[in-house]
Amino acid sequence: MTGPSAPAPTSTAPTGAQRCRGLLLGLGILTAAAVTLAALQSGDHHGRLDPRSADRDGSRALAQLLGERGVTTRVVTSAEEAAAATGPRTTLLVTDPDLLGEPQRRAIRSAIDLSGGRTVLIAPTSLSLPDLAPTTHTKSFAHRDDLDPDCALPAATTAGRAGTGDGLRYTTTHPGATACYPSDGHPTVLVLPSTTKGGDTVLLGSERPLLNQHLAEQGNASLALQLLGSRPDLVWYLPTLADMPADGPAEEKSLLDLVPSGWLWALLQLFAAAALAALWRARRLGPLVTENLPVAIRASETTEGRARLYRKASARDRAATVLRAAARERLAALVGVPPAQAHDPAALVPAVTARRPAAAGPDTATTLFGTTPADDAALVALADHLDALEREVRTS
Numbered sequence: 001m002t003g004p005s006a007p008a009p010t011s012t013a014p015t016g017a018q019r020c021r022g023l024l025l026g027l028g029i030l031t032a033a034a035v036t037l038a039a040l041q042s043g044d045h046h047g048r049l050d051p052r053s054a055d056r057d058g059s060r061a062l063a064q065l066l067g068e069r070g071v072t073t074r075v076v077t078s079a080e081e082a083a084a085a086t087g088p089r090t091t092l093l094v095t096d097p098d099l100l101g102e103p104q105r106r107a108i109r110s111a112i113d114l115s116g117g118r119t120v121l122i123a124p125t126s127l128s129l130p131d132l133a134p135t136t137h138t139k140s141f142a143h144r145d146d147l148d149p150d151c152a153l154p155a156a157t158t159a160g161r162a163g164t165g166d167g168l169r170y171t172t173t174h175p176g177a178t179a180c181y182p183s184d185g186h187p188t189v190l191v192l193p194s195t196t197k198g199g200d201t202v203l204l205g206s207e208r209p210l211l212n213q214h215l216a217e218q219g220n221a222s223l224a225l226q227l228l229g230s231r232p233d234l235v236w237y238l239p240t241l242a243d244m245p246a247d248g249p250a251e252e253k254s255l256l257d258l259v260p261s262g263w264l265w266a267l268l269q270l271f272a273a274a275a276l277a278a279l280w281r282a283r284r285l286g287p288l289v290t291e292n293l294p295v296a297i298r299a300s301e302t303t304e305g306r307a308r309l310y311r312k313a314s315a316r317d318r319a320a321t322v323l324r325a326a327a328r329e330r331l332a333a334l335v336g337v338p339p340a341q342a343h344d345p346a347a348l349v350p351a352v353t354a355r356r357p358a359a360a361g362p363d364t365a366t367t368l369f370g371t372t373p374a375d376d377a378a379l380v381a382l383a384d385h386l387d388a389l390e391r392e393v394r395t396s
Contacts, residue, residue: 026277027274027277030270030273030274030277031270047238048095048207049095049096049122049207049210049211049238050075050238051063051073051075051236052075053212054212055212056211056212056213057211057212057213058211058212059210059211059212060212061212061215062210062212062215062221062224062225062228063236065221065225066225066228066229066234069225069229070232071228071229071231071232071233071234072232072233072234073234073236074233074234074235074236075236075238076235076236076237076238077237077238077239077240077243078104078240078242078243079100079103079104079105079107079108079237079239079243080107081237082094082107082108082111082235082237083107083108083110083111085233085235086111086115086117086119086235087115087116087117087233088115088116088117088197088198088199088231089117089231089232089233090115090117090118090231090233090234090235091117091118091119091120091227091228091229091230091231091233091234091235092108092111092112092115092117092118092119092120092235092237093119093120093122093228093234093235093236093237094108094119094120094121094122094237094239095122095207095236095237095238095239096122096123096239097121097122097123097124097127097128097132098123098124098125098127098128099239099243099244100128100239100243100244101243101244102131104239104243105128105131105132106131108132108237109131109132112132112194112199112201113194113195113196113197114196114197115197115199116194116196116197116198116199117199117231118199118200118201118202118227118230118231119199119200119201119202120201120202120204120227120228121133121201121202121203121204122204122207122210123167123168123204123205123206123207124168124203125138125168126138132201133172133174133190133192133201133203135172135173135174135177135192136170136171136172136174136190136192136203137170137171137172138168138169138170138171139168139169139170139171139186140168140169141166141167141168141169142164142165142166142167142168142169142183142184142186142188142205142206143165143166143183144165144166144183145163145165145166145208146161146162146163146164146165146217146218147161147162147163147164147165147181147182147183147188148160148161148181149161149162149180149181150180150181150182151178151179151180151181151187152178153178153180153189153191154226155222155223155226155227155230156180156181156189156223158219158222158226159219159220159222159223159226160218160219160222161218161219162181162209162218162219162220162222162223163206163208163209163214163217163218163220164181164188164189164204164205164206164208164209164223165181165183165188165206166206166208167188167204167205167206167207167208168188168205168206169182169183169184169186169187169188169205170186170187170188170190170203170205171186172190172192174192174193176192176193177190177191177192177193178190178191187205188204188205188206189202189203189204189205190202190203191203202227204227208220209221209223209224210224307319311376316372316373316375316376316378316379317372319379320372320373320379320382323382323383323386324368324369324382324386325343327368327386327389327390328342328343328348328368329342330390331348331352331368331389331390331393332348332351334355334390334393334394335348335351335352335354335355335393336351337351345365345368345369348368349364349365349368349369352364352368352389352393355392355393355396356389356392356393356396357392357396361385361388361389361392362385364389367382367385367386367389368386368389370382
């Protein structure tokens with residue numbers, strides 16, 4: 001009587017389906033976290049030169065400093081709102097004049113002539129200057145970060161050296177214009193007095209002094225506060241898609257330029273997390289390890305299965321090679337040939353021939369190193385000859 005057989009050991013390693021489910025679950029959690037983070041941060045990421053944005057390219061720090069000095073900041077997104085809000089006690093800031101269409105430029109020009117306040121234009125070029133400052137032209141870009149004021153404008157002399165040197169330079173024929181922060185003889189800041197009600201227009205060739213990331217450099221904060229804080233009310237005009245001309249710069253905007261920065265950062269974080277998760281769950285290359293199989297398989301079944309695969313693929317060459325290689329290794333051990341020379345005909349064939357009877361079967365060299373069998377019958381015959389050769393050597 002024999003006792004009951006022990007159950008076959010089972011594998012505790014995760015299956016492919018389990019790995020896939022785990023990876024999908026991880027990606028789902030990361031996606032939800034990224035979307036939630038982007039939604040929570042979307043309120044703080046409005047865009048470049050936005051007084052509500054705490055991004056490096058936003059201007060919330062400047063808006064807060066102006067508020068501490070009693071200046072009220074109002075954000076508008078259309079030229080009609082901007083023109084209606086101007087007056088002798090207001091400063092109108094246009095963050096990107098080149099994005100305005102012709103109707104919007106006319107509205108802003110009317111506000112410049114009639115309001116009696118100050119208008120600050122950030123880096124206008126030849127696209128908008130003919131309408132907003134007709135007597136002024138651009139003179140290409142400056143190539144220095146910080147410049148000295150070199151003018152009598154109180155705001156500039158108080159601020160001192162400032163970061164206006166990475167923007168546009170200007171030239172003007174306007175009578176009474178004040179040119180400050182010159183680079184190679186051409187100013188990067190121009191103050192053009194109004195010819196009607198005592199206001200003025202400031203052309204600021206660089207947005208650098210207004211940005212959060214550069215506000216604390218040199219005299220940037222002082223210059224920005226004095227240019228924008230000379231009146232108690234500041235109208236901060238951020239042009240939108242509705243203000244852009246149909247055939248103007250709007251067509252040059254790519255899809256990524258229109259996506260809020262918070263969503264771009266979330267997308268980048270999601271891709272990075274997915275790449276790390278893929279590396280974490282990917283197949284690792286290393287030494288082989290033993291693993292308990294869920295069922296026990298007899299060696300004969302494995303051999304038969306491989307033989308059927310060879311037969312189905314008509315791989316007689318591969319089968320013959322495997323049979324001959326195994327026979328050569330066994331025969332080399334029987335006749336005393338070193339394992340390194342087991343597949344060398346010059347070393348193995350003479351040693352095996354010497355151990356065979358004189359009236360043996362097929363030639364030793366043909367049996368061990370011959371050509372590929374032409375059909376299945378020849379392959380079976382080869383297997384028989386190899387078995388017979390091994391028996392002859394064992395019994396000799």
